[in-house]
Amino acid sequence: MTRWTKDPVLTVEHLTMRFGGLVAVNDLTFQAGRGDITALIGPNGAGKTTVFNCITGFYKPTEGRLTARHADGKTYLLERMPDHAISGEAKVARTFQNIRLFGGMTLLENLMVAQHGPLMRASLFGIGGLFGIGSYLKAERAAIDKARYWLDRVGLLERADDPAADLPYGAQRRLEIARAMCTGPELLCLDEPAAGLNPRESAELNELLLYIRREQATSLLLIEHDMSVVMEISDHVVVLDYGVKISDGEPEAVRNDPKVIAAYLGVDDEEVEAVEHEVEEVEREVAR
Amino acid sequence: MAARTEHSVAASFKDAAIAAVIALALFGPLVGLRTEVTTGGLFLSQRWGDVAVAVAVVFVGRLLLNLFVFKTDRPATGWFSGMKLSAGALARIGPVFGPLMLGLALTLPFILLFGAPSQSRYYIDLGILVLTYVMLGWGLNIVVGMAGLLDLGYVAFYAVGAYSYALLALNFGWSFWLCLPLAGVLAGLWGITLGFPVLRLRGDYLAIVTLAFGEIIRIVLLNWYEFTGGPNGLNNIPRPSFFGLEFDRSPEGFAATFGLEFAAIHRIIFLYYLILALALLTAFVTVRVRRLPVGRAWEALREDEIACRSLGINTTTTKLTAFAMGAMFGGFAGSFFATRQGFISPESFTFIESAVILAIVVLGGLGSQIGVVIAAIVLIGGFEIFRDFAEYRMLVFGLAMVLIMVWRPRGLISTRKPTIALGKAKAIGGELVGEGRG
Numbered sequence: 001m002t003r004w005t006k007d008p009v010l011t012v013e014h015l016t017m018r019f020g021g022l023v024a025v026n027d028l029t030f031q032a033g034r035g036d037i038t039a040l041i042g043p044n045g046a047g048k049t050t051v052f053n054c055i056t057g058f059y060k061p062t063e064g065r066l067t068a069r070h071a072d073g074k075t076y077l078l079e080r081m082p083d084h085a086i087s088g089e090a091k092v093a094r095t096f097q098n099i100r101l102f103g104g105m106t107l108l109e110n111l112m113v114a115q116h117g118p119l120m121r122a123s124l125f126g127i128g129g130l131f132g133i134g135s136y137l138k139a140e141r142a143a144i145d146k147a148r149y150w151l152d153r154v155g156l157l158e159r160a161d162d163p164a165a166d167l168p169y170g171a172q173r174r175l176e177i178a179r180a181m182c183t184g185p186e187l188l189c190l191d192e193p194a195a196g197l198n199p200r201e202s203a204e205l206n207e208l209l210l211y212i213r214r215e216q217a218t219s220l221l222l223i224e225h226d227m228s229v230v231m232e233i234s235d236h237v238v239v240l241d242y243g244v245k246i247s248d249g250e251p252e253a254v255r256n257d258p259k260v261i262a263a264y265l266g267v268d269d270e271e272v273e274a275v276e277h278e279v280e281e282v283e284r285e286v287a288r
Numbered sequence: 289m290a291a292r293t294e295h296s297v298a299a300s301f302k303d304a305a306i307a308a309v310i311a312l313a314l315f316g317p318l319v320g321l322r323t324e325v326t327t328g329g330l331f332l333s334q335r336w337g338d339v340a341v342a343v344a345v346v347f348v349g350r351l352l353l354n355l356f357v358f359k360t361d362r363p364a365t366g367w368f369s370g371m372k373l374s375a376g377a378l379a380r381i382g383p384v385f386g387p388l389m390l391g392l393a394l395t396l397p398f399i400l401l402f403g404a405p406s407q408s409r410y411y412i413d414l415g416i417l418v419l420t421y422v423m424l425g426w427g428l429n430i431v432v433g434m435a436g437l438l439d440l441g442y443v444a445f446y447a448v449g450a451y452s453y454a455l456l457a458l459n460f461g462w463s464f465w466l467c468l469p470l471a472g473v474l475a476g477l478w479g480i481t482l483g484f485p486v487l488r489l490r491g492d493y494l495a496i497v498t499l500a501f502g503e504i505i506r507i508v509l510l511n512w513y514e515f516t517g518g519p520n521g522l523n524n525i526p527r528p529s530f531f532g533l534e535f536d537r538s539p540e541g542f543a544a545t546f547g548l549e550f551a552a553i554h555r556i557i558f559l560y561y562l563i564l565a566l567a568l569l570t571a572f573v574t575v576r577v578r579r580l581p582v583g584r585a586w587e588a589l590r591e592d593e594i595a596c597r598s599l600g601i602n603t604t605t606t607k608l609t610a611f612a613m614g615a616m617f618g619g620f621a622g623s624f625f626a627t628r629q630g631f632i633s634p635e636s637f638t639f640i641e642s643a644v645i646l647a648i649v650v651l652g653g654l655g656s657q658i659g660v661v662i663a664a665i666v667l668i669g670g671f672e673i674f675r676d677f678a679e680y681r682m683l684v685f686g687l688a689m690v691l692i693m694v695w696r697p698r699g700l701i702s703t704r705k706p707t708i709a710l711g712k713a714k715a716i717g718g719e720l721v722g723e724g725r726g
Binding site for chain 1: 573576577580581582584585587588591592594595596597598599600601602603704706707708709710711712713714716717720721722
């Protein structure tokens, strides 16, 4: 029994997602362990982002069950929840492959929007806030402190009052992670966080992710393209190819899995011959 | 350098001549020849003098444009780019401009009473009209400017507010002060009713459905004869009282109670302060709500709806609150309109009203409170000033809109002020701020 099956923060069972005739994800089952950095990898078009969209409620899965389990033992069936409740109640936050910040709002405002749920309750759904009740002002101060903490953490505190769209690319990625962390997630899903980063920014990102795992009660699930990044920081790797899981395990085991090597590097020459032979046989049979 | 200038002068004349020939070809048949109906049948009258004037105007105009704008090293339009820089200045005078305008608005009736007694009634009436549109602009700004939901049927809520007050007051004899909140609530409910079906729509589709909604309300008001009076409208809508004191000649009236000589202007001044208070309430609530989580969620929704959903914001209720709140202020303005006019009919709530209110918001700058005030003064006040020009009014209006949109494509005040800041809040340039796509 592996670590992640003992105390999973997320359990994906028999997840299938079809778009018309296209099967993007086929009968996928895996667990993400609490306190782990779990990586979901695979070649282009393997269905990684589709899995993410199912987990975070942007797609309704065709089949399967998605269960989030909090540290206190509460479970949430994600496939039955609307997207805003997945973030607000089940505490599963996400970032996007193409960064989605509120460009015309300041960094601080971005992080304040992320704390919408608790602030909304503190302001009695706007009515108490309108009259400036004390409990709301207190909650707002706490929210500012939290935002300040995360801005400091991602090294953007001096730019707190600048519009988010003015930030360079790498800083936007970090801000998006900080914004997701401001929702207080149990599980943070990162969609290709290292895409488009230079080596230095990439190293900073790894440090940030390791920090989140170490210091926060947040587990991480990340999609990555780049094997080297994955192998460096993740504790558990799940490999997808054409919507099917082809490998699942410790990074070292996955790295040496022939199926993974085949999916990433293509198959060996002898195997190609064997495959061609098979295809010919099938064709002959069909002709007959 | 000199050669280039000479060349450009020659080229300018040539270009202007070509333009003049084209003008001749166009104006010749269109202006030069004219058929007139006379007793003997149709006659062809010729107006070559007018054609000559038109062609000359085109030639000179084109030549001047060539010499000073198109074919010169230092285009005169550089002056305009200088004005672009003044955008920052416009934002800087904002903090002073607001209180100044407020002071002027508060004292306007008295300035007019003492400054121009003979015309004061007309100008205070105009002030009421402008303030009504300022209030409507601020109300629509919540929906369009903050939440980024294009609403072409805002006048529907104005109508709901007006009819709510009129019907409640006429049928039950309830006072204005009781009906005003009720009208706001009813309009807000209609805002939610409209909101539900359009939640899934974005951009153009949303605009069309809201436009249709505005028309539906108007047509229902027009055809539901037994209830709304149909095209005849509703008459004798009660006037508001000053805390129970009517504006009349009776011994219990406003003038008698305060020992003043009765004058019709008292009611006008009262209406002026009433709409001013209502407009200020709208502004106050909007400015405050912007700093609350719900207001921030509206603006976040305008920037990126998908990101909002990933952050636990219920976009459905967020959009509905924006619709409801915008509609509520529309309803307040509507009941004010009904009590001021004393008579309402569906005629007052046509699409052109929605278009004017939207124009005020867009021209002022989406999301800008001060911008809406300036735009309302310019548009509604401008309309009045150009009243003498009758049919050219729309032409001038359209031209002014085009010029302003060329000069300031994102409205007069396009910068966005952050709702919260750690240090000093800096205005955010309009080019970074999202416009919303639905």
